[in-house]
Amino acid sequence: MSDMMQYVWPLTVLIIFSGMLAVVWRSLSIAHDLAKIVLQAGLQAQVPSVVPIPKLPTPTVPKPAPAPTPEVPDEAIDQGLVNYIKKAEGFRPKAYWDYKQWSIGFGTKAKSQDEVIDQVEGERRLRIEIVNADNLVKNVYPNLPKGVHQALTDLTYNAGPGWESHSLGAAVKAQKWDTVKADILQYNHAGGQVNAGLTARREAEVSWFDNPL
Numbered sequence: 462m463s464d465m466m467q468y469v470w471p472l473t474v475l476i477i478f479s480g481m482l483a484v485v486w487r488s489l490s491i492a493h494d495l496a497k498i499v500l501q502a503g504l505q506a507q508v509p510s511v512v513p514i515p516k517l518p519t520p521t522v523p524k525p526a527p528a529p530t531p532e533v534p535d536e537a538i539d540q541g542l543v544n545y546i547k548k549a550e551g552f553r554p555k556a557y558w559d560y561k562q563w564s565i566g567f568g569t570k571a572k573s574q575d576e577v578i579d580q581v582e583g584e585r586r587l588r589i590e591i592v593n594a595d596n597l598v599k600n601v602y603p604n605l606p607k608g609v610h611q612a613l614t615d616l617t618y619n620a621g622p623g624w625e626s627h628s629l630g631a632a633v634k635a636q637k638w639d640t641v642k643a644d645i646l647q648y649n650h651a652g653g654q655v656n657a658g659l660t661a662r663r664e665a666e667v668s669w670f671d672n673p674l
Contacts, residue, residue: 541674608673
């Protein structure tokens with residue numbers, strides 16, 4: 462029996478030692494894994510997270526402000542025509558349809574069908590359009606008698622340009638005043654029909670040949 466114990470005891474010690482060694486090895490393995498996890502977490506914490514770059518708004522290019530309408534000096538205005546046109550046209554603050562365009566104020570072209578202006582702006586536009594009509598007549602037919610010039614300026618303001626390339630323009634160039642009067646009287650239609658208001662206005666214009674404003 463003693464001989465058997467002689468062999469059993471060392472074997473038991475060896476088994477116990479092996480078990481303890483396995484536990485220690487397992488503990489070391491677990492500690493190694495934990496250390497690895499902690500190390501990786503620390504490294505990730507040190508690496509700055511990628512911050513997305515905010516998308517900058519597309520810069521808006523401001524639209525250029527419309528050029529101001531030039532003022533017209535008083536000396537460039539035929540005041541007699543100003544007074545006549547203001548009376549003939551009347552003032553309308555809101556845009557209105559005028560056979561072929563949206564008009565406003567004292568018969569000048571509106572910027573839109575919804576435009577609204579005051580009388581001061583209406584008079585300013587009237588003066589500009591009178592000067593434009595006056596310059597057209599002056600440039601094409603300089604040195605006309607005053608009454609003829611006034612009649613053609615008002616016709617241009619009211620009916621627009623174009624007459625200078627028709628029979629009226631040829632008669633003016635030839636200074637055939639009776640023919641000029643007769644041709645002016647033909648510009649009395651609106652919408653394809655004779656208009657009483659335009660007829661009266663054309664008759665007033667031809668009267669200025671002998672009695673300027």
